[in-house]
Structures are given as C-alpha cells and as structure tokens.
Amino acid sequence: MSTVYPTCYTGPPLSEVGERATIRAILDAVPSQRNGDDAAVLPLPNPNTRTVVTTDMLVEGRHFRLDWSRATEIGHKAVVQNFADIEAMGARPVAVVLALSAPGHTPLDFITDLARGVGERVSVYSADLAGGDLTGGEHLVVSVSAIGHLGGSLAALTLDAARPGQAVVAAGHIGYSAAGLALLQRYGREGVPGEFSELVNAHLAPVPDPGRGVIARAAGASSMTDNSDGLITDLGTLARRSEVGIDLAGLAIAPDELLTAAGKLLGEDPWTWVLTGGEDHTLIGTTSKDAPSGFRVIGAVHRHCAGTDTPVTIDSVAPAHSVGWDSFPVPGATP
Missing domain, CATH: 3.30.1330.10 (PurM-like, N-terminal domain)
Known part of the structure; x- marks a missing residue:
C-alpha cells in the first residue's frame, strides 16, 4: 500500500x-x-x-x-x-x-x-x-x-541489579498511551471526545520529564527500565535478569479516573492498558532508599520463589493481563 x-x-x-x-x-x-x-x-x-x-x-x-x-x-x-x-x-x-x-x-x-x-x-x-x-x-x-x-563512578541502572527488600518506584503515567491508542482506533483523530485529549497525546507525542533517570541514580536507585513494551513484560524482564520476584501494589497502579472513564466509554477493562499497554516510557526502577524526587512507590522486590513462572504479581496474585508488545510474537509462548 x-x-x-x-x-x-x-x-x-x-x-x-x-x-x-x-x-x-x-x-x-x-x-x-x-x-x-x-x-x-x-x-x-x-x-x-x-x-x-x-x-x-x-x-x-x-x-x-x-x-x-x-x-x-x-x-x-x-x-x-x-x-x-x-x-x-x-x-x-x-x-x-x-x-x-x-x-x-x-x-x-x-x-x-x-x-x-x-x-x-x-x-x-x-x-x-x-x-x-x-x-x-x-x-x-x-x-x-x-x-x-x-557521569561519576556510580554504576549504571541495569536490569540485573534489583535486590530483595527494595521498593519498586515509578515516574510518569502507566496505561495512558495504550488508552489513547484504543480511543484512536475507535474514533479516529478527530472523533475522540475532548476530555480524553491527554490520553491521545500520550500515545501520539509523549511529553518527557527530563532528568528523572539521573536523579534516581544519584538518589540510590540500582536498577531501572522504561515502560515501553508493557508494565508486566518490562518488569518481568527486570525480575528475571535480577533473579528476583516483584509484587506490585494494586492500589498504587490502579487505573485513575481518566483511564476508568475511557474504559467505560469503550467498554474495555482499563487494567489491560495499565498492565500490558507500554509506550508510556515511564521510568520504573528499584531502590533501597526513599523514592527519588518525582517517583512514587508502586511495589516491592522479594526473593524469587523457585518453581514459579510468575516473576511479577499484584497483591501476591498473578496478574489478570500479562501479554505486552512483541515485534515477533510466538504463538503460545510465555510472556
């Protein structure tokens, strides 16, 4: 075409x-x-x-x-x-x-x-x-x-440096880009109701908050990723690379009023956008100290339980949605 x-x-x-x-x-x-x-x-x-x-x-x-x-x-x-x-x-x-x-x-x-x-x-x-x-x-x-x-001698914020006992912290919205995409798919650019413009903009042209990664590293964070392929997918990669488990707090990541309203309009579960959406480019890391400026605590790191295939849980339960973005998805593969 x-x-x-x-x-x-x-x-x-x-x-x-x-x-x-x-x-x-x-x-x-x-x-x-x-x-x-x-x-x-x-x-x-x-x-x-x-x-x-x-x-x-x-x-x-x-x-x-x-x-x-x-x-x-x-x-x-x-x-x-x-x-x-x-x-x-x-x-x-x-x-x-x-x-x-x-x-x-x-x-x-x-x-x-x-x-x-x-x-x-x-x-x-x-x-x-x-x-x-x-x-x-x-x-x-x-x-x-x-x-x-x-800069400096501190280690880079790598995917393999999360440790049990640390807090999981995030800076930025989670699920907004995916919700914006869903609205565009349903209504097109000109048809989306005006009250959801923030969601549409989050998908089409995300707005950065420069310097958050530098701040987190200086404040003691040890690992970090950005939410590009979906929250569960990206944190699952971090958990596996660090050989830890991650438990997210449901209240800390629950869809806000705007996501909830968009879900009601579209007849979709907004939790799908939060857990699998990606492309928010929200920074998500782990730290043993207080949440760095601009970050909020959304969960905790714990020891990996041998024999489990669920590296990321929500309130100690496997997430209802877990399949994020994959450029070459394999049918039946574990996310």
Whole structure:
C-alpha cells in the first residue's frame, strides 16, 4: 500500500527537490553546529564519564499512522522513546542522529515538520541533532540513535541489579498511551471526545520529564527500565535478569479516573492498558532508599520463589493481563 500523506502538506515532493535540498531543509529546521559534515564530532565527556548509546525505529503502519499523527508528533515520539532508554540507564541524553527512509512522493514540508519535531524534543533535553542519513523507500521509516553521558563512578541502572527488600518506584503515567491508542482506533483523530485529549497525546507525542533517570541514580536507585513494551513484560524482564520476584501494589497502579472513564466509554477493562499497554516510557526502577524526587512507590522486590513462572504479581496474585508488545510474537509462548 502506498504511503498517503495528510492533505495539509502541499509542498513539492522529494522526487522533485532532490536529496541535497531535503537535507538542507532538515538542517534549516534543526540548526546545529555539530550537524552537516560527513560525521558528527562530539566533545569528550567529563573525566570519569561513560558514553551510553541506543537506537530505535518507527515504521509507518506499525508504530504510527499518518491519518492520526502529525509530522512533528512523529519526531517527538522518535526522540522520547530513545531518550527514555538513555535515562533508564541513569544517563543524560546529549545528542541524536536521525535516519529517514521515505517514498519519493513525500512532501518536503512533511519532512521539514518531522525534523522540527525532533528538534523540539531534543531541545527539551538540551541535546542536539548531530547528523543522520536520508534514503528513498516504499514506506516512511524513522530511525533514531541516541547518545548519552553517564557521569561519576556510580554504576549504571541495569536490569540485573534489583535486590530483595527494595521498593519498586515509578515516574510518569502507566496505561495512558495504550488508552489513547484504543480511543484512536475507535474514533479516529478527530472523533475522540475532548476530555480524553491527554490520553491521545500520550500515545501520539509523549511529553518527557527530563532528568528523572539521573536523579534516581544519584538518589540510590540500582536498577531501572522504561515502560515501553508493557508494565508486566518490562518488569518481568527486570525480575528475571535480577533473579528476583516483584509484587506490585494494586492500589498504587490502579487505573485513575481518566483511564476508568475511557474504559467505560469503550467498554474495555482499563487494567489491560495499565498492565500490558507500554509506550508510556515511564521510568520504573528499584531502590533501597526513599523514592527519588518525582517517583512514587508502586511495589516491592522479594526473593524469587523457585518453581514459579510468575516473576511479577499484584497483591501476591498473578496478574489478570500479562501479554505486552512483541515485534515477533510466538504463538503460545510465555510472556
């Protein structure tokens, strides 16, 4: 199926303006002294600082839809999902590189707006768009690689460092993105009732709260992940890697009034969004100390019980919903 762009983009297509003009438009939309050469040259980090790198792709029709998402929102989402991974290590994002594959009939102003969205989000983190690549293709694909700095001698916030007796803490909403997706699937962008705009925005263009990973690491957190594939899936990975069990407090993660209202409207159980939704990019970690600033306690870490296949429970009971996002789901596989 050919990529169909919103009619608000009326500029010339990439096939008419060419690669050089497209790159110039991107550079004009996101100016940076580091971008525009054969490769980006980043300054050396401070002494005793390590470099953290991650990458993620957004594929049209799988991670976003052009009848829902504006170009700037796609840029926002691409940056946030990468920077959340940097922050989940306890590091500070400093730069991204952007690679685009787009059909020749893509309007130049669409690409300009997408780049502008990338620039808007990196600026929130005081980071830079430092370079990238552009190629033709049948579908729109946005690939971002992010670079961060991990300062000081404290260990990174890894998935294998949760310990029994620690508290599980979270910063950000859980289930909002999944609820927004459900509303979009039912009503489309223009049909969603206005009172649910926060849920829709959480899916289309999540808003970051920069620095939470750095704060958590400095405050004594030992492990962390971001809620990208679903709460039970992501915490299940953390629990298995750390060889512990995690028990979540039902009241601490229960759907709030907005999620409950959306569930009533759609005739769906909002607990499904909380437990399996993902793409909130909420930071979730473990600590032996008080919850870091901006975090709240949602559960506890305990010793792994031999013979159990349920690494994450809710009030000591197996969750009712547990299947999160999987790019290549295997039928019948255990989540």
